[in-house]
Amino acid sequence: MSAQDYRSSNYEYVTARVRSRRSKLFDDDDYRKLVRMGTSEIARFMEESEYEAEMNRLGSRHSGVDLVEYALNENLAGHFDDLLRWADGRLYDYVARYLRKFDVWNVKTVLRGLYSGADRAAVEADLIDAGEFSEDELEALLDADSVEAVVAALDRTVFGDPLEAALADYEGSGLLVPLENALDRTFYESLIAGLPDEPGRATSLYIEFLRAEIDFRNLRNALRIARSGADMDPSEYFIEGGRLFDEQELRQLVTDESQLVEHIRESTYGDDLDDALGTLAEAESLIEFEHALDAALLEYADTLSNRYPLSVCPILSFVLAKEREVDNIRAIARGREAGLAPEEIREELVIS
Amino acid sequence: MIDATTQLAAVALQQGAPALEPVAAAAIAVGLGALGTGIAQRSIGAAAVGAVAEDRDMLVPALIFTALPETLIIIAFVTIFVAQG
Numbered sequence: 001m002s003a004q005d006y007r008s009s010n011y012e013y014v015t016a017r018v019r020s021r022r023s024k025l026f027d028d029d030d031y032r033k034l035v036r037m038g039t040s041e042i043a044r045f046m047e048e049s050e051y052e053a054e055m056n057r058l059g060s061r062h063s064g065v066d067l068v069e070y071a072l073n074e075n076l077a078g079h080f081d082d083l084l085r086w087a088d089g090r091l092y093d094y095v096a097r098y099l100r101k102f103d104v105w106n107v108k109t110v111l112r113g114l115y116s117g118a119d120r121a122a123v124e125a126d127l128i129d130a131g132e133f134s135e136d137e138l139e140a141l142l143d144a145d146s147v148e149a150v151v152a153a154l155d156r157t158v159f160g161d162p163l164e165a166a167l168a169d170y171e172g173s174g175l176l177v178p179l180e181n182a183l184d185r186t187f188y189e190s191l192i193a194g195l196p197d198e199p200g201r202a203t204s205l206y207i208e209f210l211r212a213e214i215d216f217r218n219l220r221n222a223l224r225i226a227r228s229g230a231d232m233d234p235s236e237y238f239i240e241g242g243r244l245f246d247e248q249e250l251r252q253l254v255t256d257e258s259q260l261v262e263h264i265r266e267s268t269y270g271d272d273l274d275d276a277l278g279t280l281a282e283a284e285s286l287i288e289f290e291h292a293l294d295a296a297l298l299e300y301a302d303t304l305s306n307r308y309p310l311s312v313c314p315i316l317s318f319v320l321a322k323e324r325e326v327d328n329i330r331a332i333a334r335g336r337e338a339g340l341a342p343e344e345i346r347e348e349l350v351i352s
Numbered sequence: 353m354i355d356a357t358t359q360l361a362a363v364a365l366q367q368g369a370p371a372l373e374p375v376a377a378a379a380i381a382v383g384l385g386a387l388g389t390g391i392a393q394r395s396i397g398a399a400a401v402g403a404v405a406e407d408r409d410m411l412v413p414a415l416i417f418t419a420l421p422e423t424l425i426i427i428a429f430v431t432i433f434v435a436q437g
């Protein structure tokens with residue numbers, strides 16, 4: 001870390017605030033209580049927690065599970081806007097790049113909405129205004145009435161070219177997967193691209209964190225392909241920049257699941273993923289493994305943020321943890337609404 | 353050049369009067385101590401303000417930790433008495 005970076009970024013301030021917020025996230029006990037509650041009780045529980053302001057604001061317009069969901073989204077967007085407001089200098093750049101993830105989320109939401117024929121209001125409510133797109137751009141996305149129109153609306157953004165390339169694939173197969181993967185790939189590749197050539201310590205930590213995330217994403221894709229036995233070219237879904245596989249290795253490994261698992265066990269993440277690999281061997285479906293993977297990524301992020309307290313890691317770790325919390329509560333609320341048993345819901349949660 | 357070298361040597365060997373009076377040296381020591389305190393408090397202060405902004409109850413611990421580096425300047429202060437004694 002050069003003196004210049006250190007002066008322009010305010011790691012101390014942001015990490016102090018982030019750690020404080022991190023400690024206010026729901027813990028194991030809260031989840032245990034939540035999975036046993038009915039939807040109205042969940043809403044009341046949230047009104048007494050840090051979601052109070054959002055719950056009260058949205059309370060007049062929505063109710064039940066929808067209220068919970070919109071309050072979650074709004075709270076998430078609020079937190080991440082705060083992060084950008086606090087951060088200065090290089091740190092701001094890192095956080096902003098990472099939060100572009102929500103642009104991807106928004107585009108995906110719009111695409112899925114179109115694909116499933118959801119109405120505009122429903123899609124709009126699910127957007128999270130935390131990324132780089134302005135409100136006008138989001139409006140333009142919402143106004144699009146076909147998948148092609150969405151791709152056209154994104155023409156000038158970083159996602160334009162890759163999406164156009166994936167469009168043919170979509171039209172051929174009728175599946176959204178090529179488009180979604182194109183989005184993910186662009187996002188991850190633009191995260192690392194354009195960083196200073198000679199990374200300082202701050203930058204190298206940032207890269208290390210992202211590498212882990214890319215590796216986990218590749219791993220998930222590889223396993224999905226291996227499990228489904230689909231005849232797809234894995235390199236099409238491969239994201240550059242990780243250190244777990246390169247393209248060649250991946251192509252070989254997806255044909256044989258046991259070999260793939262062996263490769264992971266011997267990698268740097270072997271220890272972190274030990275539990276996850278255990279569940280993979282037992283589990284019938286991939287869902288459990290994917291949750292274990294998410295939990296392992298959270299844990300890895302925590303390890304990094306404890307090891308390097310004054311860096312971008314605690315902040316990214318908070319972003320991840322917050323996203324997991326929102327996902328968890330949404331899963332609980334939706335699960336209870338659908339009448340799932342507490343044990344079943346618990347399996348859907350990612351708790352580190 | 354050579355002239356300057358001999359002068360420098362004279363200062364280094366403290367021929368004649370010492371380059372710095374003891375009190376002046378103590379003043380520099382105190383000053384440097386204060387500088388160190390400032391650098392330490394910069395980071396701690398920023399983190400403390402962040403913590404207090406999130407949670408008012410943190411005010412007392414935040415004040416304590418912000419004041420901790422003051423010990424540096426207090427110890428530096430002792431040099432004045434050592435130098436005078």
